Amino acid sequence: MKKWLLSTIFGLSILLISIIPALADGPVKTLPGDITLAQAQKILTAAVKKAEEIKVPMNIAIVDAGGNLKAFYRQEDAFIGSIDISIKKAVTARYFNMSTRALGAASQVGKSLYGIEVSNNGLILFAGGVLLVDGNNVIIGAIGVSGGSVDEDESVAMAGAAVIK
């Protein structure tokens, strides 16, 4: 059976499960397919594991498809100032549907988006914010990591994002 057909059937099942309770409990409050807390916890666990491997304490933030905070961990000794940065990285990635590394590249001095960081109450334009794309190929949120070098941050974000693909 083709992969997209399997994905579609899976997606339809999820929708059914979401619609049925609505008959009893009032309107459905969350769009079917948005990130769940269980998914967020799985992502956080994978990201923490990677951070421990590379021995860099991290702040790890996850936002949902609407760009709203879903879950957050700060490891011991991770920068206090990176709470806000990790959250802004996740928001920035989802707000522009690309990694903060990619957006940053287009926003350097002399590049077309120079100065974009003053919008949206502050964007973060260096690596460490990565999209969360699920097995149905839908963007369900983003992860932002801050605490080490930007390459370290991004490697932890990617380790987290990998577990839901």
Next chain:
Amino acid sequence: MKKWLLSTIFGLSILLISIIPALADGPVKTLPGDITLAQAQKILTAAVKKAEEIKVPMNIAIVDAGGNLKAFYRQEDAFIGSIDISIKKAVTARYFNMSTRALGAASQVGKSLYGIEVSNNGLILFAGGVLLVDGNNVIIGAIGVSGGSVDEDESVAMAGAAVIK
């Protein structure tokens, strides 16, 4: 055929239509079922019609399921100060999944949520913010209206919300 079955079949069709293009164009960027611009325009048109009937110029804001602005109209002579209020009314309704009238009732002096308005960069706690619930009984956003008395505002919001039920 039962109504919920029809709704489910309709929802499934929408999901299918959303998933197929994703195979060609990268990940799906919007969760299936979120409010469309066409829906928002239909809501705005109905709200403007009501505002004209009651002869009160209005600001009308629509947010999506994630609480992010989708569409906005300001009629001639509508208060400039109501741009922000109408948007905050829509956001407030979606953020708490109830009308701003209901939230306001629980936030009066001596009531349990007194003072809640300082959160979320400012909530609006009087009538005029109403949920947008579609024909599948899913909350797909909210509408906020400001420009007249709170009862007038709410009547315009409800006229808008009615067209997608």
Next chain:
Amino acid sequence: MKKWLLSTIFGLSILLISIIPALADGPVKTLPGDITLAQAQKILTAAVKKAEEIKVPMNIAIVDAGGNLKAFYRQEDAFIGSIDISIKKAVTARYFNMSTRALGAASQVGKSLYGIEVSNNGLILFAGGVLLVDGNNVIIGAIGVSGGSVDEDESVAMAGAAVIK
């Protein structure tokens, strides 16, 4: 008859129509000639048409002569982060009576306005914000577009602005 004379007569007629109701209803609330919702809708429609032609989903914001939001549309799949940017582009264009491209050119590193983006709660200094000038050669507001490359954004803004000239 000379063109300026026709324009003047036309302008006076508009003024008259605006003043007459005021005799009954208190002071005139809106400057004669400011952008109307009908004009804004016409501009939005033209901008959406252009965005569909170039196949880039956009956020489109229109502000009036006072720099205050008049109307807004977000198309499906347009960046959430571009809500704020499109509005700021329109505001920036009207605040300085030039396109954001022109202001941006004067604000690069080493240029005279370097750093101006931190004023006014954040200006946007790349293309996509364009003045709205009506048939009487009066600036009646501005349009800001965000969602694609800055050249794409500006082409959509200009398609919108063209319909009221």
Next chain:
Amino acid sequence: MKKWLLSTIFGLSILLISIIPALADGPVKTLPGDITLAQAQKILTAAVKKAEEIKVPMNIAIVDAGGNLKAFYRQEDAFIGSIDISIKKAVTARYFNMSTRALGAASQVGKSLYGIEVSNNGLILFAGGVLLVDGNNVIIGAIGVSGGSVDEDESVAMAGAAVIK
């Protein structure tokens, strides 16, 4: 052996474990005894369990002794607007070393702290913010819960706080 002696020995051991790596890696970055991510996760798990028992989806935030975010979970269908409220409840409790219920009682109309909510970028003055006091009787942070009635919120916060006593 007396309980305080055991506590002291335990505390010293923790201190030693914290200081030893510091000899190699520069200054100790976190106060000995501050809440750990492991403790925060244990608290979150207990709070989620309680929320599931009472069938109210919640936002749950934990701050450390410095009042800075340590961990956060949002359950499915929990109010988006309660992200900020749950965090502000935790911050408020720690900033004034009392529950938000207690601070709220002193801040009602006519009471001595009336108006305090506008300080600190917004305090929350209703129940649901509770101090985290560890087995050594030290305040190591606070938990803030938002999503249901204020009594429900507080019961979930207390279920979380109970596990580290």
